[in-house]
Amino acid sequence: MFPSLALAYLFLYICIALVVVGVILLFAMKMSHNGKRRKTAFYELKQRDYFTYLQTALTENSPLKLPPGKLAPLERRVIQDRLIEWIDQFKGEYRDKLIALCREAGFVEHDLKELGRLRYGRQIDAAYRLGGMRCPEAVPGLMELLKDEKPGPMAIMIGRSISRCTTRQGELKDMLALLLTKGKSIHHLAADILLETSLDTSRILIELLEDRNPDFVKVGLVAMWGQAVPEVMPALDRLVGAEHQDVRAEAVKLYLSASPALRDETILKLIQDTDPEVRAEVVQALGSKHASGSIPLLRKALRDEDWRVRYNSAESLSKLGEPGFEALCQAAVQGTGAEREIAMQQIESTMQHTRTEDRAVEQMIAHNKKRLLYDRYFGPVRENRTSKKRTGVATVGGDYTA
Amino acid sequence: MVAIYYVVFVNTLYFSILALSFRNIWTIFRRSHYSKYNTLSGSELVPSVSLLVPAYNEELTIIENVNCLMTLNYPTYEVIVVNDGSSDATLKILLEEYRLKPVPNTKIRGKIACQKIRGIYHNPEFPDLYVIDKENGGKADSLNAGINLSHYPLISSIDADSLLEKDALIRMARMYMENPEETVAIGGDVRIANGCKIENGAVQDVSLPRKIWPMFQSIEYLKAFLGGRIGWSHMNGLIIVSGAFGMFRKDAVIAVGGYRDGYPGEDMNIIIKLHRYMLENKLKYRVAFCPEAVCWTQAPDSYRILSSQRKRWGRGNLKNMLENRGMLFNPKYKVMGMVTMPYNVIFEALNPYFRITGLLALAGYVLLDMTQWPILVLFGLLNFVSGYLLSVGALVLEEIAFKRYNKLSDLVKMLVYSALKFVGYHQLGVLWRLQGHVQFMQNNNSWGTMTRQSWSEDEKKTSEAA
Numbered sequence: 001m002f003p004s005l006a007l008a009y010l011f012l013y014i015c016i017a018l019v020v021v022g023v024i025l026l027f028a029m030k031m032s033h034n035g036k037r038r039k040t041a042f043y044e045l046k047q048r049d050y051f052t053y054l055q056t057a058l059t060e061n062s063p064l065k066l067p068p069g070k071l072a073p074l075e076r077r078v079i080q081d082r083l084i085e086w087i088d089q090f091k092g093e094y095r096d097k098l099i100a101l102c103r104e105a106g107f108v109e110h111d112l113k114e115l116g117r118l119r120y121g122r123q124i125d126a127a128y129r130l131g132g133m134r135c136p137e138a139v140p141g142l143m144e145l146l147k148d149e150k151p152g153p154m155a156i157m158i159g160r161s162i163s164r165c166t167t168r169q170g171e172l173k174d175m176l177a178l179l180l181t182k183g184k185s186i187h188h189l190a191a192d193i194l195l196e197t198s199l200d201t202s203r204i205l206i207e208l209l210e211d212r213n214p215d216f217v218k219v220g221l222v223a224m225w226g227q228a229v230p231e232v233m234p235a236l237d238r239l240v241g242a243e244h245q246d247v248r249a250e251a252v253k254l255y256l257s258a259s260p261a262l263r264d265e266t267i268l269k270l271i272q273d274t275d276p277e278v279r280a281e282v283v284q285a286l287g288s289k290h291a292s293g294s295i296p297l298l299r300k301a302l303r304d305e306d307w308r309v310r311y312n313s314a315e316s317l318s319k320l321g322e323p324g325f326e327a328l329c330q331a332a333v334q335g336t337g338a339e340r341e342i343a344m345q346q347i348e349s350t351m352q353h354t355r356t357e358d359r360a361v362e363q364m365i366a367h368n369k370k371r372l373l374y375d376r377y378f379g380p381v382r383e384n385r386t387s388k389k390r391t392g393v394a395t396v397g398g399d400y401t402a
Numbered sequence: 403m404v405a406i407y408y409v410v411f412v413n414t415l416y417f418s419i420l421a422l423s424f425r426n427i428w429t430i431f432r433r434s435h436y437s438k439y440n441t442l443s444g445s446e447l448v449p450s451v452s453l454l455v456p457a458y459n460e461e462l463t464i465i466e467n468v469n470c471l472m473t474l475n476y477p478t479y480e481v482i483v484v485n486d487g488s489s490d491a492t493l494k495i496l497l498e499e500y501r502l503k504p505v506p507n508t509k510i511r512g513k514i515a516c517q518k519i520r521g522i523y524h525n526p527e528f529p530d531l532y533v534i535d536k537e538n539g540g541k542a543d544s545l546n547a548g549i550n551l552s553h554y555p556l557i558s559s560i561d562a563d564s565l566l567e568k569d570a571l572i573r574m575a576r577m578y579m580e581n582p583e584e585t586v587a588i589g590g591d592v593r594i595a596n597g598c599k600i601e602n603g604a605v606q607d608v609s610l611p612r613k614i615w616p617m618f619q620s621i622e623y624l625k626a627f628l629g630g631r632i633g634w635s636h637m638n639g640l641i642i643v644s645g646a647f648g649m650f651r652k653d654a655v656i657a658v659g660g661y662r663d664g665y666p667g668e669d670m671n672i673i674i675k676l677h678r679y680m681l682e683n684k685l686k687y688r689v690a691f692c693p694e695a696v697c698w699t700q701a702p703d704s705y706r707i708l709s710s711q712r713k714r715w716g717r718g719n720l721k722n723m724l725e726n727r728g729m730l731f732n733p734k735y736k737v738m739g740m741v742t743m744p745y746n747v748i749f750e751a752l753n754p755y756f757r758i759t760g761l762l763a764l765a766g767y768v769l770l771d772m773t774q775w776p777i778l779v780l781f782g783l784l785n786f787v788s789g790y791l792l793s794v795g796a797l798v799l800e801e802i803a804f805k806r807y808n809k810l811s812d813l814v815k816m817l818v819y820s821a822l823k824f825v826g827y828h829q830l831g832v833l834w835r836l837q838g839h840v841q842f843m844q845n846n847n848s849w850g851t852m853t854r855q856s857w858s859e860d861e862k863k864t865s866e867a868a
Contacts, residue, residue: 008780011413015787022794023817029801030813037808121428128436153433153580185583188447189576195445225446348506 036074043078051082054101058094064101080107084132095134102133115141124154131161134198139165143174151182156189163196169204172197173216176208180215187215191223202229209235214244221250233258240270249277256285271297276306283309287316287324295320299327302339310338314346325350325370329377347374408756412749413788420795422633430632431803434694437573448575449582450478451649452552456544457562458486463700465499467562470603472531476571480530482548483562487517487538496533501525505532514660516547541645542661542668549652549660557655559669561646563700565595565603570695574649577692586654586676588690589635589643591627593806594620595698605698608806610815615708616701617819618827621793624816628693628803629796635691639742641677643689645669647697654679654687667718674726677738693803709834716838717846723751754836786824793820 050067057064067079080102087098102108107129114126115138127145130138142162149155162175172194179190195201201223208220209232217239224232236258239251252270270282283301286294298320301313317324328350331343351374442448453471457464464483471481485493496502502523510519517539524532536547545559556578560566574588596616599607611617634640643650645668655661658675661668673689680687702708723746730747732739748756760781768778797816800806807813 005777005780008784012780012784012787015784015791019787019791019794022791022798026794026797026801026813026817027810029798030810033801033805034808034810124432151580153429153436153576156580157432157436184581186580188449188582189579192442192445192447192579222447 039074040078043072043075047075047079047082050079054086054098058090058097063104064097066101066105076105076107079105080129083107084129087132087134099134108133108135108137111135112138112141115145124157127158127161131157131164135165136167139168139171143171143178146175146178151184151186155179155182156186156193159190160193160196163193164198166197167199169199169207172199172204173207176216176219177213180219187218187222190219191225194219194223201227202231205229206232206235209239214247217242217244217247218250221247221254224254228258240266245275248273249275249281252278252281256281267294267297271301276304276309279304280306280308280312283316284312287312287319295323295327298324299331302331302335302343307338310342314342318346318350321366322370322373326373329373333377408760413784413792415745415749416629416788416792419633420629420792422636423629423799424795426632426636427799427803430693434573434803437569437576437694442572442576442579446477447579448477448572449556449578450480450554451476451556451558451571451575452548452554452652453479453481453558453560453571454545454548454552455481455483455560455562456486456541456548457483457488457492458538458541458544459488459490459492460562461488461490461492461495463563464492465495466600466603467565468496468500468531470565471560472528473568473603474566474571475568476575478554479571480532480553482532482534482551484534484536484544484548486536486540486544493533493535497523500528500531500533502528502531502533510550514546514550514656516543516550516663519547522551540663540668542663542665542671545668546660546663549655552652555652556649557652558647558649559645560697561699564592564646565600565605565698566590566647567696567698568604570647570697571649573695574692577690577695578649581688584686584688585690586651586680586687587643587673588649588692588695589631589640590647590649590695590697591691591693592623592644592646592697592699594623594701596620596701596703598698600698608808610807610812611701611703613703615705616703617815618823619701619708621816621819621823624800625793625796627691628799629792631691632693632799634742635689637737637741638688639737640689640691641673641738641742641746642670643673643691644697646699647695650676665718665721666714667722670718670722671725674722674729674738677735678726678729681735681738709830709837712831712834713838713841716835717842719746719835720751720839720842723747754832754839757832758836786821789824789828790821793823 047067054064071079083098083102087095087102090098111126111129111133112135114122115130117123117126123145127138127142130142139162142158142165146155146158146162149158156179159175159179163172166172166175176190176194179186179193194204197204205220205223205227206229208216208223211217211220221239233255236251236255239247240255242248242251252273267282267286270278273279273282279301283298286298295317298313298317301309302317304310304313314328317328320327325347328343328347331339332347335343350370455467455471460467468481468483483496485496502525505522505524517537520535520537522532522534532551534544534547534551536544539547549557556575558571558574570590574590577588578585594611594616595605596613597609597611598605599609611620631640648669650672654676655672658672658679662671662675665671676687676689679685702711723743726743727747729735729739729743731744735743764778764781768774794817797813797820807816
């Protein structure tokens with residue numbers, strides 16, 4: 001009994017002591033945070049005229065002046081934060097002037113020193129701000145920091161800082177290599193980071209797509225989304241036959257969205273790809289390119305084991321005029337199972353869509369032709385379709401709160 | 403003495419989890435602080451998300467919530483509201499507000515079983531909003547219907563009585579993008595909106611609830627989310643992602659057959675199923691928690707509704723534990739089998755029995771020998787002080803990383819209620835859980851009573867659903 005009680009008392013005293021420490025800490029932190037918030041608000045108000053001056057002076061030819069008077073450390077931080085915010089928002093000459101002001105005010109120098117400190121928290125804070133101020137001298141230090149960083153949000157932040165700061169393409173690739181060797185599949189995030197750079201991205205993208213490292217290729221492919229870079233087409237053409245499935249799928253997507261014409265042998269090869277994503281992309285592209293010669297291929301793809309391929313094929317057929325629509329009707333009548341289901345769904349969608357929304361004469365003519373085909377295969381269109389409603393299902397509702 | 407050992411042991415476990423939360427809090431703080439740095443919310447590289455909003459008799463709050471969801475800072479997403487056979491005007495209000503029209507031959511992508519869909523509504527003027535009207539089937543069934551219609555690879559379940567912060571989704575997506583291959587689910591932080599000033603579908607002024615019941619829940623949520631889930635997610639042992647706000651990889655949810663229908667606790671069930679599926683198939687995975695992605699929710703503000711909710715939770719928890727008892731102490735299920743499940747069975751599901759029998763035994767012991775009364779006092783004090791320490795720990799975590807409540811009076815109020823919680827509220831929690839277990843034994847599967855209150859302070863309307 002005694003040792004148990006003694007243990008219980010010990011536990012109790014420790015808990016009480018920790019509660020007291022915790023409560024004191026809470027009040028101290030709250031007062032400190034509130035004090036800092038109040039001071040920040042005060043300095044923001046105090047520097048309002050200076051911020052207004054900066055906004056006006058940005059459009060003038062003269063360099064920006066430093067804030068007047070001696071500044072308190074928090075006041076400097078308030079100004080620096082505002083400048084970093086503007087650097088992110090502006091581009092070109094305005095951005096350059098703000099960066100120059102950060103240098104002149106000593107913010108860059110201060111944070112470069114902070115980056116070399118031993119305390120991790122201060123290093124990380126400095127890395128964040130140096131990235132914001134686009135400081136090329138910080139890159140070696142940031143690279144060292146990134147090397148030691150575990151995979152996660154801080155590694156991403158440091159990588160982003162490097163991308164913003166660097167003026168050399170090689171450093172950008174080194175940063176990517178460090179990020180990608182941390183064992184996580186972060187190609188989308190890496191592409192997003194890559195696009196933060198002020199360097200010419202088209203050259204970097206070509207280099208990435210031609211690299212032997214599949215991770216670099218994937219980042220290059222992802223970064224290509226929404227970018228028009230005609231120089232990468234030969235590399236894309238080659239990657240369409242790449243060994244890695246995800247590389248091939250991404251390359252096909254980009255290739256098909258950019259390529260004005262598809263060679264027959266390319267289509268045949270891609271439509272037999274083992275990756276359903278690739279097949280789905282190809283059949284979708286066939287519809288948008290109005291390649292009516294591809295109807296037999298699309299008709300066959302309606303029987304594909306993958307839902308996306310079947311769905312895209314049906315949609316593509318519906319875009320290929322009367323021949324495509326007739327192929328859908330044939331599939332709905334002669335086909336079975338999933339093929340019949342998807343064809344029927346697309347036919348009904350096409351009929352409904354054109355009946356209610358197409359008003360132009362040409363579209364009406366096209367619609368009427370489709371309607372004739374429909375009538376031939378399924379009989380006259382019924383205007384009012386009704387669905388049976390089930391009743392009598394027990395109510396299971398109420399509070400959906402967590 | 404067993405009771406004292408139990409208290410010491412359970413608290414040691416709680417403190418270990420809290421310690422893990424402290425270990426991670428600085429990273430969370432920095433991640434949250436630096437997130438304004440990047441430009442992800444404008445990036446096309448962010449994965450697209452389908453927001454699934456099950457709605458049952460939500461006529462008072464639904465428009466404000468949908469408006470909130472349609473104005474999030476996120477590049478590509480869609481909102482799918484699933485009207486789960488509401489008996490009020492939820493559907494009518496939605497159709498009128500957004501001028502939605504029935505969509506014939508909608509492309510239903512998924513094949514998860516759900517109740518019959520009466521209609522799907524859409525308006526090209528609001529291209530990212532869909533409304534599914536279906537027969538009543540419960541929240542899980544509604545989520546399954548939403549998954550079937552969803553167009554994007556990520557899904558996010560959101561309660562219709564909750565408001566997301568504008569950058570909540572992008573914060574979650576960022577976490578997903580940091581490890582997309584392994585992440586199957588991410589939970590958000592749920593906070594109590596009662597007492598806050600809500601305008602234009604967003605929390606404008608954070609304040610603590612004025613009523614006693616939501617105030618207790620506010621403390622409880624802080625403790626559970628910050629003090630508990632950060633730690634559990636660190637060791638990949640998170641057993642629940644709140645149904646109010648979570649993000650999932652759709653292919654993983656489909657692989658486990660979607661949400662379980664017909665019983666409360668579907669939010670815990672889907673996470674257990676995901677753990678089980680990934681571990682049985684030897685796939686690397688993680689269930690993460692993103693405390694900086696915040697969702698504000700209306701908490702029950704009366705005894706009747708709160709007790710009904712807690713009994714339902716008790717039933718759901720017990721059902722999940724019984725259904726998955728094979729995972730208990732099974733090394734095949736790693737942290738889930740060896741830590742999370744035993745913890746949930748012993749310290750959550752069986753908690754009322756340990757507490758009540760422990761207290762009765764202690765009381766009996768003291769009655770037999772009145773000179774031993776200090777033991778009873780010691781037991782009570784241990785229980786109180788250790789529990790209070792956990793609350794204080796959670797408040798410290800909040801102050802380090804989030805600082806949502808600025809006023810000093812708020813801090814005092816939270817500390818006072820953290821103490822008051824042990825006088826009545828805590829015991830009621832044990833009682834409600836016990837009653838939930840009784841309902842489970844009686845096969846009582848009703849949802850219970852729930853009221854909704856308009857977000858607008860001017861409108862004091864409430865609606866009730868049973």
